[in-house]
Amino acid sequence: MSTQTPTQTEESSETDAEADAPSKGDERRDEKRRRAAEERARRQAEEAEKAAADEETVELKVFRYDPEVEGKQEPRFDTFHVPFTKGMTVLDALMYSRDTYDSSLTFRHSCRQAVCGSDAMFVNGGQKLACKTQIxxxxEPIRVEPLPHAEVRKDLVVDMEHFYDQMEAVEPYFQTNEYPDGELEEQRQTRENREKIKMSTRCIWCSACMSSCNIAAGDNEYLGPAAINKAYRFAMDEREGEDIKQKRLEIIEQEHGVWRCQTQFSCTEVCPKDIPLTEHIQELKREAVKNNLKFW
Amino acid sequence: MHEHDVIVVGAGGAGLRAAIAAQEAGADVAIVSKLHPVRSHTGAAEGGINAALRDADSWEDHAYDTMKGSDYLGDAPAVEALCQESPEEVIQLEHWGMPFSREEDGRVSQRPFGGLSFPRTTYAGAETGHQMLHTMYEQVVKRGITVYDEWHVMELAVTDEEDPADRTCHGVVAYDIQSGEISGFRADNGVILATGGMGQVFDHTTNAVANTGDGVAMAYRAGVPMEDMEFIQFHPTTLPSTGVLISEGVRGEGGILYNEDGERFMFEHGYANNDGELASRDVVSRAELTEVNEGRGIEDEYVHLDMRHLGEERILDRLENILHLAEDFEGADGLTEPMPVKPGQHYAMGGIETNEFGETAIGGLYAAGECACASVHGANRLGGNALPELIVFGKRAGRHAAGEEMGEAEVTTGKEGDWEPADYEFEVEVGETGGQGPAAADGGAVATDPDGVLEAEVERAKARVEELLSREGRNHAEIRSKVQETMTANVNVFREEGRLEETLGDLREAREAYKDVAVSDPSRTFNTDLIHTMETRNILDIAEALTMGALAREEFRGAHWRKEHQERKDENWLKHTLVSWNDGEPELWYKPTILEGENKTYEPKNRSY
Structure with a gap:
């Protein structure tokens, strides 16, 4: 079920930022757009025919939108029939569709192994990493949409700026006032403490959690699960020291911080790296309470 | 038009480290990257970072191991710099909060890796690269370093003198993927290329889709020689269906390789009687493919990597990520069954020729990390030596570009000092001269003053994009996949003359086909069709130089195996292969390897494990 409505992108990035006067190139491009649309229609008719003849295909319904291309300014769903192979992922099927049927089909992807965090999308109504979701x-049909609660740029690509801003709002970098004296000497960290922060350090910034969170959807300033988890990663790291932890708790205790979380666990459910996000948020709440009591 | 002291292209390990170093040296630095930094493929590195941290170890031993692993094609000044500076760089990462795996006493853990005489590989589980990438990006955020993310760098702005050694790089031209804007980025002090690997030249690779060797190809076309391109590392343990990497850490912790008959073939068939599974990567990859070719592979395709005997606790503690990868991408449960593995393209030892400070033959142009060739890895890279290369040489390039005094380089660039022309005759025409039109990328723009060259390059880039978007023609995807297929079929672990020539022919055809390439998506918004089309040109240029080197090098050294030439030939081949673009008429030449180190000369020895 699609809940989002794509909105027009901002003026500065709307079309050709160079703002050329109408040129021969524009005319050629218009002509090309028209022909591209015809070509797409022809290929899709072919696909449907092929699909009827061959049962080993999967059907994908993919969200399409482009703010500047005629016929795509109104969001629509395109259907692709992809030959199924064992082990095929949603990303494989999208790449096949793009390389075979419509080279304008647009989605972010890079590593193909669930570590770059580029390809979180809304698959059959849930936030998933396309590369680790088995077809x-x-x-079927598999419905592929951009992440909800983010502005759609084009097809399956959403604007990540807000997510990055929230991540960067929690001072997401290691801080300490004390380093070991010796040359080439590392800070000591117990195995237990490393184990404690381990899951939190696995975040790949895919933003699936933020997209799934009802609170974040209603409160644009809410830090969101990923950013709070990032704060947890440092607050619980024994190498940082008590004074820094104090500062970190103040950041996450702000109006749009941990207290907004209503423990619905949607972030935890969708996290492709199995990070117990809700637990981390809860633990920070407890730390904040303990900390406040200390100062009363 | 943007202007900074230093422009870093690429935001993986080398790029981030370079930017931090340049900033610390007082430069106004900006990063331009086609991906957001945390999407970079450094994040997929699993195994670890070699560093001689402990009293019982020494940088000299690390250098010896590296030189031996390189099959004596590394340059000693670069190798020694890597080994001397890796310990302080690892400690620096720890001080920036990187969550390394720990010993009982709280110190950073180290484990054994292939080809190492001491367990010196520091690591963070089996996700060392992810932790390293994020730790450094955190420092970039902390310092407020400007990042232009999702800007694809199209070309370098390099002046047009006849001799590449007289040229200067004044910046880059980049395309904003979000908006379609094309803009010049003026670099007053220097441009550092840190664009990573080129694995997309092959179709079974551990590399990301974004690893198309853009920096290497841009530098090549601008006149910087490519060095030792024929040396490609095929990692022995990748998952057969996707190419996803299974870390050498599995074998480091005691994982065992079996063939279909259940034989521990590394020992039982005598491939590496001492080190077995922990022999150097090239040795293990060839062993696996030999097993498969001789009918002892499983499903005639792969072998088994078994780690069950390590026990659940140890696996979960040190290799947990491997369980997830095997499960998600191959459907195998590493706790209860062996994992299928086969060799896959993993790493390019060669690349942009640099000295030990990252300088190239062109003034103001630097390179660091996998895209560069200093050369640290020579004919074969040891596991755990890629990540230290990123941070050691990223830092060096960043400092140098920011103007720090760093002394005289011992490694030469371009045709400085000794060099000799190659006398190899290729049967197929290589390169790309004349008549390309603005749709194709070629060498430098015609101008010699800094502003002029950048403006001219911006205009050329605009014309190129305009033409690609407006004309009719063929889609790049077909051309790309043909290149990948021929490279994987013929320029793989085993190489022979006829098939290498055949590949040059295939690449010639691909070049011809690329002349008609067009982008069918007319949009200026997030046009990945356009980006991929431009990348495919880079893949073509790299594939060709790589195959030229593979043909010319008539010996067997490190990762480069030739059917007709089954020996390492030190009397003729203790030298680097270089390919210069030469304005579209590629020229092959050689220069000697530097085996003289700070305190000793590395005498080539038989490389047995």
Whole structure:
């Protein structure tokens, strides 16, 4: 179910920022757009025919939108029929569709192994990393949409700026007032403490959690699960020291911080790296309470 | 038009470290990257960072191991710099909060890795690269370093003198993927290329889709020689269906390789009687493919990597990420069954020729990390030596570009000092001269003053994009996949003359086809069709130089195996292969390897494990 409505992108990035006067190039491009649309229609008819003849295909319904291309300014769904192979992921199917049927199909992807965090999207109504979602585990037709609660740039690409801003709002870098004296001497960290922060350090910034969070959807200033988890990663790291932890708790205790979380666990459910986000938020709440009591 | 002292292209490990170093040296630095920094493929590195941290170890031993692993094609000044500075760089990362795996006493853990005489590989589980990338990006955020993310650098702004050694790089031209804007980025002090690997030249690779060797190809076309391109590392343990990497850490912790008959073939078939599974990567990859070719592979395709005997606790503590990868991408449960593995393209030892400070033959142009060739890895890279290269040489390039005094380089660039022309005759025409039109990328723009060259380059880039978007023609995807197929079929672990020539022919055809390439998506918003089309040109240029080197080098050294030449030939081949673009008529030449180190000369020895 699609809940989002794409909005026009901001003026500065709307089309050609160079703002050329109408040129021969524009005319050629218009002509090309028209022909591209015809070509797409022809290919899709072919696909449907092929699909009827061959049962080993999967059907994808993919959200399409482009603010500047005729026929795509109104959001629509395109159907692609992709030959199924064992082990095929949603990303594989999208790449096949793009390389075979429509080279304008647009989505972010890079590592193909769930570590770059580029390809979080809304698959059959849930936030997933396309590269680690097996086609065989999904009901057909597979509906692929951009992440909800983010501005759609084009097709499956959403604007990540807000997510990055929130991540960067929690002073997401290691801080300490004390380093070991010796040359080439590392700070000591117990295995237990490393284990404690381990899951929190696995975040790949895919923003699936933020997209799934009802609170973040209603409060644009809410730090959101990923940013709070980032704060947790440092606040719980024994190498930082008590004074820094104090400062970190103040950051996450602000109006749009941990207290906004209503423990709905949607972030935890969608996290492709299995980070117990809600637990981390809860633990920070407890730390904040303990900390406040100390200062009363 | 943007202007900074230093422009870093690429935001993986080398790029981030370079930017931090340049900033610390007082420069106004900006990073331009086609991906947001945390998407960079450094994040996929699993195994670890070699560093001689402990009293029982020494940088000299690390250098010896590295030189031996390189099959004596590394340059000693670069190798020694890597080994001397890696310990302080690892400690620096720890001081920036990187969550290394720990010993009982709280110190950073180290484990054994292939080809190492001491367990000196520091690591963070099996996700060392992810932790390193994020730790450094945190420092970039902390310092407020400007990042232009999702800007694809199209070309370098390099002046047009006849001799590349007289040229200067004044900046880059980049395309804003979000908006379609094309803009010049003027670099007053220097441009540092840190664009990473080129794995997309092959179709079974551990590399990301974004690893198209953009920096290497841009530098090549601008006149910087490519060095030792024929040396490609095929990692012995990648998942057969996707190419996803299974870390050498599995073997470091005691994982065992078996063939279909259940034989521990590394020992039982005599490939590496001492080190077995922990022999150097090239040795293990060839062993696996030999097993498969001789009918002892499983499903005639792969072998088994078994780690069950390590026990659940140790696996979860040190290799947990491997369980997830094997499960998600191959459907195998590493706790209860062996994992299928086969060799896959993993790493390019060669790349942009640099000295030990990252300087190239062109003034103001630097390179660091996988895209560069200093040369640290020579004919074969040791596991755990890529990540220290990023931070050691990223830092060096950043400082140098920011204007710090760093002394005289011992490694030469371009045709300085000794060099000799190659006398190899290729049967197929290589390169790309004349008549390309603005749709194709070629060498430098015609101008010699800093502003002129950048403006001219911006205009050329605009014309190129305009033409690609407006004309009719063929889609790049077909051309790209043909290149990848021929490279994987013929320029793989085993190489022979006829098939290498055949590949040059295939690449010739691909070049011809690329002349008709067009982008069918007319949009200026997030046009990935356009970006991929431009990347494919880079893949083509790299594939060709790589194959030229593979043909010319008539010996067997490190990762480069030739059917007709089954020996390392030190009397003729203790030298680097260089390919210069030469304005579209590629020229092959050689220069000697530097085996003289600070305190000793590395005498080539038989490389047995």
């Amino acid at each position: 065989s585990e999904l009901e």
